[in-house]
Amino acid sequence: xxxxxxxxxxxxxxxxxxGLVYKIRPVHSEINLVPDVKNDAIKAxxxxxxxxxxxxxxxxVSFAITAIFASIAFGQQAVTNGNKETIATLSKKLFxxxxxxxxxTIKDQLSNLSAISxxxxxLSRAFNILSATIPSGPDTIAVSExxxxxxxxxxxxxxxxxANAGQPPYIDYNVLEAFKKSMAYLRYDxxxxxxxxxxxxxxxxxxxxxxxxxxxxDSSKGVYAYWLINGEGCNPSAEQNNDTESSxxxxxxxxxxxxxxxxxxxxxxxxxxxxxxxxxWYKDSAPENNAEPYMDLSGNISGVAHFVSKCTxxxxxxxxxxxxxxxxxxxxxxxxxxxxxxxxxxGSSSNGRDGAGELVLRFSAIITINxxxxxxxxxxxxxxxxxxxxxxxxSYIQIQNIFGxxxxxxxxNDAQCNNGNGENDG
Amino acid sequence: MAKEVAISKRAKISQAQQYxxxxxxxxxxxxxxxxxxxxxxxxxxxxxxxxxxxxxASIKKYSDVxxxxxxxxxxxxxxxxxxxxxxxxxxxIDVSAIPGTLRANIxxxxxxxxxxxxxPKxxxxxxxxxxxxxxxxxxxxxxxxxxxxxxxxxxxxxxxxRVCSALRIIPDALPASKNEEALLSSLNKxxxxxxxxxxxxxxxxxxxxxxQFGTNLNSISVQLQIEANTATTIRVLNNIERxxxxxxxxxxxxxxxxxxxxxxxxxxxxxxxxxxSLAETTTTIKPGDTK
Numbered sequence: 044x045x046x047x048x049x050x051x052x053x054x055x056x057x058x059x060x061x062g063l064v065y066k067i068r069p070v071h072s073e074i075n076l077v078p079d080v081k082n083d084a085i086k087a088x089x090x091x092x093x094x095x096x097x098x099x100x101x102x103x104v105s106f107a108i109t110a111i112f113a114s115i116a117f118g119q120q121a122v123t124n125g126n127k128e129t130i131a132t133l134s135k136k137l138f139x140x141x142x143x144x145x146x147x148t149i150k151d152q153l154s155n156l157s158a159i160s161x162x163x164x165x166l167s168r169a170f171n172i173l174s175a176t177i178p179s180g181p182d183t184i185a186v187s188e189x190x191x192x193x194x195x196x197x198x199x200x201x202x203x204x205x206a207n208a209g210q211p212p213y214i215d216y217n218v219l220e221a222f223k224k225s226m227a228y229l230r231y232d233x234x235x236x237x238x239x240x241x242x243x244x245x246x247x248x249x250x251x252x253x254x255x256x257x258x259x260x261d262s263s264k265g266v267y268a269y270w271l272i273n274g275e276g277c278n279p280s281a282e283q284n285n286d287t288e289s290s291x292x293x294x295x296x297x298x299x300x301x302x303x304x305x306x307x308x309x310x311x312x313x314x315x316x317x318x319x320x321x322x323x324w325y326k327d328s329a330p331e332n333n334a335e336p337y338m339d340l341s342g343n344i345s346g347v348a349h350f351v352s353k354c355t356x357x358x359x360x361x362x363x364x365x366x367x368x369x370x371x372x373x374x375x376x377x378x379x380x381x382x383x384x385x386x387x388x389x390g391s392s393s394n395g396r397d398g399a400g401e402l403v404l405r406f407s408a409i410i411t412i413n414x415x416x417x418x419x420x421x422x423x424x425x426x427x428x429x430x431x432x433x434x435x436x437x438s439y440i441q442i443q444n445i446f447g448x449x450x451x452x453x454x455x456n457d458a459q460c461n462n463g464n465g466e467n468d469g
Numbered sequence: 470m471a472k473e474v475a476i477s478k479r480a481k482i483s484q485a486q487q488y489x490x491x492x493x494x495x496x497x498x499x500x501x502x503x504x505x506x507x508x509x510x511x512x513x514x515x516x517x518x519x520x521x522x523x524x525x526a527s528i529k530k531y532s533d534v535x536x537x538x539x540x541x542x543x544x545x546x547x548x549x550x551x552x553x554x555x556x557x558x559x560x561x562i563d564v565s566a567i568p569g570t571l572r573a574n575i576x577x578x579x580x581x582x583x584x585x586x587x588x589p590k591x592x593x594x595x596x597x598x599x600x601x602x603x604x605x606x607x608x609x610x611x612x613x614x615x616x617x618x619x620x621x622x623x624x625x626x627x628x629x630x631r632v633c634s635a636l637r638i639i640p641d642a643l644p645a646s647k648n649e650e651a652l653l654s655s656l657n658k659x660x661x662x663x664x665x666x667x668x669x670x671x672x673x674x675x676x677x678x679x680x681q682f683g684t685n686l687n688s689i690s691v692q693l694q695i696e697a698n699t700a701t702t703i704r705v706l707n708n709i710e711r712x713x714x715x716x717x718x719x720x721x722x723x724x725x726x727x728x729x730x731x732x733x734x735x736x737x738x739x740x741x742x743x744x745x746s747l748a749e750t751t752t753t754i755k756p757g758d759t760k
Contacts, residue, residue: 078474078475078478080474080475080478080479080482081474081478083478083482084478084479084481084482084485087481087482087485087486087489088481088485090485090489091485091486091488091489091492094489094492094493095488095489095492097496098492098493098495098496101496101499101500102495102496102499102500105499105500105502105503105504105507106499106503108503108507109503109506109507109510112506112507112510112511112514113506113510115510115514116510116513116514116517119513119514119517119518119520119521120517122517122521123517123520123521123524126521126524126525126527126528127524128551129528129549129551129554130524130527130528130531132551132554133528133531133532133535133549133554134531134749136535136540136541136554136557136559137531137534137535137538137540137559137747138747139559139560139620140538140540140559140560141559141560141620141623141624141627142560142572142623142624142627143538143540143746143747144744144745144746145627145631146538146571146572146575147538147571147745147746147747148645148742148744148745149575149579149631149636149639150571150575150745151684151685151742151745152639152640152642152643152645152742153579153639154683154684155643155683155684155685155686155740155742156639156642156643156715158682158683158686159643159682159683159686159715159717159740160715161682162682162717163715163717164717164718164719165710166706166710166718166721166735167703167706167707167710169721169723170703186725187724187725188722188723188724188725189722189723190720190721190722190723191720191721191722191723192719192720193718193719193720194719194720255700256700256703275583275584275587276584398727419710446725446731447725448725448727449725
């Protein structure tokens with residue numbers, strides 16, 4: 044048993060007894076009697092415990108987080124399975140309804156009918172265009188054949204015609220020139236007829252043409268239409284005001300109240316002027332309208348059944364000295380031939396004789412028309428001709444006047460025809 | 470004695486160090502596994518979220534369709550619960566309980582529409598009520614429809630409404646089948662009321678499965694030739710344009726035949742729809758799509 048003392052540092056004395064090192068701190072009167080190995084063992088155990096603790100914490104946290112994620116994931120699986128079942132039930136319910144296909148078909152049919160109406164074209168309006176474009180003065184143009192094509196971006200009318208100047212020289216290119224220039228002045232007009240409360244009258248309740256197809260008009264007062272006021276669904280204001288339980292007689296009595304009715308082909312009708320009755324309406328007033336005139340100088344019409352044009356506007360200027368009003372109507376936006384003069388292209392022209400043997404200028408032309416003119420959805424459409432043209436109608440008689448037998452080119456030995464300045468026999 | 474103590478202590482130290490190492494290794498393994506699992510679950514959650522969102526959207530769509538058509542009464546919330554679906558019996562619902570739906574609008578509004586109903590109809594024995602020996606009134610048909618308790622009764626009442634109420638006008642205006650004979654019959658009726666007899670009448674045989682406008686809309690091309698005096702030709706043309714079955718003229722050639730004869734050769738389209746149905750679509754969501 045050897046005893047050895049040494050001082051490695053100033054504060055501590057170490058004693059080695061039987062191989063064990065003892066630390067002695069005499070200065071602070073503390074004696075550490077725990078051997079180093081035990082100290083190391085204690086440290087090692089402490090470190091192990093601390094590591095165990097940290098490991099347990101880490102493992103627990105990892106497990107907890109993993110468990111949370113797993114529970115969310117598996118919870119979602121459960122939700123997904125539930126959703127799948129719900130979708131299957133919804134699908135089963137939906138397709139178990141035996142009328143499903145029928146009602147869907149009706150729905151599709153209704154929406155398609157609306158689309159068809161939006162795109163529907165009225166060929167009969169082509170006659171209205173011809174009436175407006177073809178001159179009817181001393182110089183005449185007769186159409187022998189025309190074809191109309193709606194498949195392009197704008198409808199085109201291609202026609203063969205013959206122009207007769209009506210006086211020598213009968214074959215006169217000025218007629219063709221004037222015809223071409225008139226294209227820029229052609230307009231169309233459409234809109235709705237409204238009752239005195241301004242409510243739109245359905246199109247089927249309006250008669251615009253007589254039995255011959257001539258537009259209803261008065262030579263001094265202009266164009267008018269007949270309103271079938273007692274027709275089913277024809278009186279928008281009355282139908283709104285009356286109870287559904289009211290008798291038909293009551294409705295009829297109420298609907299015509301305040302309107303001057305006429306009898307037209309056995310039907311009770313009300314005349315509605317398409318052409319505003321400027322001075323009359325400016326003077327007249329509706330009693331319930333606090334004596335305001337039916338029409339003011341800005342062209343606003345109220346209190347009387349009238350035509351609401353989508354194209355034409357009216358205005359008046361009062362002459363301070365005389366008190367009279369100068370009325371003006373304008374239609375700048377609804378061009379029948381959008382290209383104006385260039386909207387008519389002459390394909391070919393030659394001298395010839397018509398079916399009656401008269402000298403004529405044969406020509407073929409193409410006119411590009413505004414598509415809006417032919418659309419079914421634009422109601423009460425009318426082509427508006429320059430003032431020196433015939434009244435534009437679809438009259439059968441006028442349609443007859445538009446057409447003529449095709450002319451033929453001059454025969455080689457027909458000098459009068461070939462020179463183009465001869466006189467007609469008639 | 471001290472040496473033995475030292476040895477045992479060192480053994481303890483060594484053991485502690487081993488345990489420490491084992492604990493660290495084990496924990497590292499656990500942590501690694503947890504990280505892998507968390508990553509896996511995270512992806513799974515993201516994917517599941519996408520699936521659930523798609524399923525929720527489907528449920529909403531189904532609910533909207535069922536609600537809009539009027540297959541079941543309206544749900545208490547946005548979508549139908551399983552309880553509400555269990556209670557729903559699509560073929561026996563009083564349409565007054567499903568206002569604003571396609572089914573109610575068709576049965577209550579269109580079928581009852583007086584203006585549509587005023588269009589003259591041809592006699593149909595199926596429309597005679599055996600109890601009254603008169604045509605079924607809308608009220609009687611509606612009652613039969615609302616009292617239907619199964620698909621058979623509903624189908625009977627539904628057919629009655631479609632054939633005998635104002636709804637009959639819709640297939641007249643736009644049939645749900647091609648049926649060229651019916652088309653020729655429609656045109657023939659127009660010619661009869663126009664006091665004109667065509668020398669020939671035929672569809673061109675051309676038909677398109679789709680048109681520029683409308684969905685599920687098909688067209689049949691028809692070639693018309695009208696040669697008569699001006700008044701008759703215009704009358705035929707006007708009646709074609711006024712027909713409840715739409716004829717859309719695509720091109721026409723008009724010739725003056727002399728002696729007041731007007732000759733119109735026109736090409737027109739008549740339309741029909743295909744029978745509509747609902748189709749279910751399946752969308753596949755792949756885990757790789759999740760970002």
